[in-house]
Amino acid sequence: MDCQEIINKCVSDGDAVIPELEAQAICRNFNISCPPTTLVTNKAQCLSVAQEMGYPVVIKIFSRQIVHKSDVGGVITGVQDTEQLNMAFDQLMDNVKTHAPAAEVGGVIVQKQMPKGVEVVVGGLKNDQFGPVVMFGLGGVYVEVFKDVSFRLAPLDKEEAMRQVKETKVYKLLQGVRGEKPCDIDALCEVIVNTGRLLSSFPAIKELDFNPVFCYPDGCTVVDARLVL
């Protein structure tokens, strides 16, 4: 399915937020990198996919009825090897049976657990007066507390994205502090540019959060992609 078809389907399904797998598919279409992620339907498949991906992995329950996965114990992180995954898979199913017995389970999402990088946020919204706008800043759960963010009208080019990044304090972290290697800021700017393109391409997408985006010395990855319709 192309992006527009995915979005159309989500709209007709009445989704307020595009589900993770579909959101990732849209991101990949815009060259925005996400962690390797696969939907599996049984334990054997889960084990073989994880083996191929490489540990550690995260597993998450896949069900249209479960919006807040972690509230029902539907997310298990830091799974280090086959033995742990074997147990974690059963645990996940038990948790869901206990806390959301009515939910129809469509499978399990296996995702490569990404090593921690510098946490940033790339966001976007449609504003009545400005149209599509992209945001960049310090990521994580304290975005609203620190408000270390800057804005640009989308679409924008890479040089402009670079200036946007430089307006924040997190830019210092990206340059490497306390002996850390500098992050790949060029790749990050590409994510910002591509986010602007994505946002400008689809009227149906009203807001988006890529939070966190992990920045590494070689590239960056959108760990959580939330596209709001």
Next chain:
Amino acid sequence: MIEPVTAKINDFFQPRGIAIIGASATPGSPNNQIVQFAKQMSISDNVYPVNPTKSEIAGLTCYPNLIAIPMPVDLVVIAVGPQNSLGVARDIKKRREEKGDVGAVAIVTAGFKEMGTAEGEQLQHDLIATIKECGARIIGPNCQGVADTYNGINTTFSVPPNTPQGGVSIVSQSGAFATSFLRWARDQKLVGINKFVSLGNMADVDFRELLAYLDEDEKTKVIAMYLEGIVDARGMFEIAAKVTRKKPIVAIKAGKTSMGTNVAQSHTASIAGNNDIYDGAFRQAGIIRAQSVAEFYHTSRVFDKMPLPKGNRICILTVVGGPSTICVDELVASGEVTLAHFKDELKQEIAKHLVSSANIGHPDGYIDMTASVNPKMHADVLKLLMNDDEIDGIIFMTTPPGFIKDEELAAAILEGYNSVPAEKKKPLLSVMLAGNAVAKCRTILESEGLPTFEFPDDAARVMVNMVRYSAYRQRNN
């Protein structure tokens, strides 16, 4: 009947005739002031007051209505009460259909949409629709209209007719805010203006169209813009981004605390206040956003008076320690300006002209001449600094000693500044920390095109703005 043709914005600034509907014969009233100012500014005796009860106002022939004026009229000022304005609109339509003139209408009258009533909104709608039907263009309502110092136009009751000519054009959503700038600047000739536009309710002509017009206007060197809120912000910024490749736009935006109206479903939308988006959009479009009224005034006028710095290496020349430290703090805090580097040869040259206790280059880029100065020292050191290509701008600071006459000090500074040819000129900002005690010195410098300041941090912020804009221009050329 002539087919309706859409009038040009230029009709507001180069009208063959100006009709003032609702002109008053009572001195001291706004509608009399409009006639007085229009008459004083006019260079071709083309002001026609309209009032059915008078035959003459302010020495000008008065007409009973718009239709009765036999001469061509391009600009109509509507200053009657809101209820009577609709009748004027019908006259405009009739006249335009018959004679093809009256293409520009400034509606000074208030009492429309800004009242927040259904009645006010309806009245504005009917008024605008009637006028637009015949292709005429409207500024306002609820505004002060326009002024143009080169073409001799003034439809306001507050832009002083003796406002000096210059390269600053002002576009403002508040008439009062912009005219206060002109009055503040008048006595010491701090600013010269070209055009002034008070936009009011923006029922027709808005920022987008005026920016595009001023972009093409050769006499406009700088655009100063006071903004409250705009519906099509994106459209305005897109046009502004083109203008700033050619000439600077300095903006001040009120309403910083208003939050976005979007209902948030994400972190992004929950923290994206409109003010933050404006901040980003201003930078992206190369518009200098002033954070204070003083910064707005000074930055606008200095852009007109001074050339752009070629880089970010700024030198401080001072006779006062404390204020200079404040100035350096402000420059360096921007992260975009550095103090210039003095070569040894330059330091040696400077030392020849100053007393031995003078501080040359501690820190680098900084000269404290001490209080043992005479006018010649100012001129000599400024010549060396103006001539050095590794210095991109100079901030000069002084509390002029009582033993130096205002005229002598001003002459020395001018001699130093003018010692190099035009292509080597760089911004020189003079801070005179003595208020009106040195009013004469400031007025001389300002008249000769050198900007002066009362406070060191104001000068520093202006220099940072110039450096920032210069960098924007360099990367967009």
